[in-house]
Amino acid sequence: VLARAHTFTIDGLHARHVVVELDIRRGLPAFAIVGLADAAVREARERVRTAILNSGFEFPGRRITANLAPGDVPKAGPGLDLPLACAVLAASDQIPRERLEKHALFGELALDGAVKSCRGTLAVAQATSHAGLRGLILAPDCAREAALIDEIDVAPVAGLAGAARVLCGGSPDRLPAVRPRRAPGRTGAARARPGRARPDAGCRSVAGGGEIPGMPDLAEVRGQHHAVRAAVIAAAGAHNILLSGPPGTGKTMLARRIASILPPLSRAEAIEVTRIHGMAGTLGGGLASSRPFRAPHHSITAAGLVGGARRDRVGEVVLAHHGVLFLDELSEFARPVLEALRQPVEEGRVAIVRAGSAALYPARFMLVAATNPCPCGYAGQEDRCRCSEADLTRHRRKLSGPLLDRIDLAVSLEATDTHAADATPLLSSREARGKVTLAWQRQAARMDEAGAALNGRLDTRLLRRHAGLDGKCEEMVRQAGVRGLLSGRGQQRVVRVARTIADLAGSAKVRPVDLGAAIALRPESSLGSRAA
């Protein structure tokens, strides 16, 4: 007797359709699973058997063969427990087989028959819709996330008995009450260096513009007006920014607040973010409402940053999609790790190819980096800096090169007296977000047809069309090239930033004052020139 159940296995960011074919024959009692199942799937046999018996059903004492098709896709994870159990029930005529074939099932079973949630619910829901299936049966915990896909009927079930009831034509269980949501960025923050990061300094902005208690706010940054302005400019054009300065000047503090001044996620973006974070298991459930903020520690490996270590895990750059990737102590990161960042920073995606698998992940994030100006942190203060010429050269070499070439803005923070009269906050996150949102809208209106809607992502061709430099500005850029202050690429970066500053100010043309600020905020192109 043959039964079929539909389910999915997680492969990178995608849910691959898997058909569970289950056959029960006369023979010695046995339960065999074939079809490239990993250890978690093979262990499902014991869970399925016990859950069926504990839910008041009968486990057939005959020879059971389950095949997971297609046979060449490795199946991972515990989400296949529920379809296997239902297929056993259908093959032993305890539930109707025809209805089973019209539903997708996804969930892990507890020994008492309860259904537990698994990572990747939103991707599974999308794949269910693509596979043309009518309903999706899964755990109540992740039902809200799945319900974001309109085309399918989501049937939350608390246990195997509930699933059997739904498959017999009964009604699903009720959705649980909405739980207070965890901050999605929390895992990223918690991974940051202990001691300096506040455990609650996870993430920020939220659709609707209200201030959420406990979220870091730009108003907490006292003084540093120059750096705060630069941060607002960076957010307004999604420019990558480098913050440098001596220890204790608030680089990390400012960086953690940059995500809070980005405009709220659009619905399409929110679904993408939910899908990625649902896959990583870093989301409480429901639609992501805030931009991701990822702050990996500098001991991270290249595989940890871009992904590729395991099929069901993505890298930090992918988790930062539509949000902020913060690299604190940039010069401490290993060279291969920084090199690995080049493709995602440049193209907004990362292509991972491993033996037997290739995947393309979205990774469109804003890079925020922080560094000390020299190994001891006090470069420029002659009486404090104790770095030798060789130390400085090594530090500069680490920071120069292709990655720094992709950073549009650099700003130095300096030690300030936070109790001084002028050490007031420049603006709050809400005010800054208002300005940034306006600038985003102006850019979107101007570049309607282009794929890249933000100045930080303009390519050369679009930049030329949209820059709008006046005659005096053209002369300044030319002069900077002649003086050797700006390389060809440096000129482009400066024009891009100047365009954003003009957008922030609501000016259609780039004025000299915008360009002047952009030139002053350019990254040190001459970092290595002292040694030449």
Added chain:
Amino acid sequence: MSEARRGAARACDGCLRRSWLLAQLGGQLDYRCRDRERLPELLALDDEALVRALGGRRTGELLARWARFDACQLRRAKGVETVCEHDGRYPGPLRGASAPRMLYVRGGVRRLSRLGAGPVVAIAGSERASDHGVAVAGALARGLALGGVTVASAATGATAAAAHAGARAVGGPTIAVVPGGLDVTPPAGRRSLLARTVERGCAVAELPCDLPGRIWGLAASERTVAALAQVTVLVEAEGNARELAPAMLARAIGRTVAAMPGRVTSPLSTGTNALLRDGAPLVRDALDVLELLGREPTRLDTDGNTNGLDPRLRGVLERVAAGVDTAGRLARAGEDGADVLLALSELELLGLLGRGDGGRYLPLAPAARPPPQGPRSKPAAI
């Protein structure tokens, strides 16, 4: 050129043998040069005495090899000529008790002898040069080159690199003294320095071409630099013997040592400030050095001309020069930072400001310098 027709210059065999011997004794010299005062004395010894002083257990063997040395054993490198004190083209200022007997020269012996006959100023700085020191050394070298003076410097350190680059920027020749052989690939940072130096100037070394730099070579190159120059200018120096060595070496052979003043709190200026207190002539820029040499400045560096500057820019420039030198601090007084940033960028475009470490701006020329009131009498050499 008659030079080319007569073939490349070549030192006599006895002097080539000397360079071979120095290479053999490298380890011993490294050990002895910890006492920098004694190194010139050692190097002044003749070959046999030097072997007996340093050879130790190897004395006999070295003397035997020395006796049957053939100059053909030394590898010849392309483009490198040799010149010794027995040659008429050997630079005049170098002749003296402790000066090297012979030099390996890249860039031409004839050119070296021509440059050596003219005015030469040595620029030295600290091992831990600050961005201020580097910028000032570059500006000084530029002004000197415009004034027709050859800049000489060691080939190590950021100050020296800036001095060579500054002079080269206005087409001036420089002399770089290398601590090892000329044919050893220098560290990446110095490779282009040497390559570009020999386009107009010379690179010289005391050791055979294929030998890596040695510690004693560094100290020895400082003595060569000091001997080549009429005036040695210390841009920055800490107050220890290592950093003040160029000054001591120059004084020992009776050359003028000048110093640039620095902040009294900066450790990088303790040495130079001490020199000034002891009576060394104070120099602020190339004009002061030209005056020390008794020369009239022939051309003016247009970059340093701040007359006729927009008052708005002049105000910012003066504040930067007064130490309010970061965008954050400059903008703090004003309501909006945009005007200050524009002024900073414009000044940078005019070449009046440069970027230093930690987001600081450096004035590349004095904000206001009264025009020189005619040459003063040349101060006596110290």
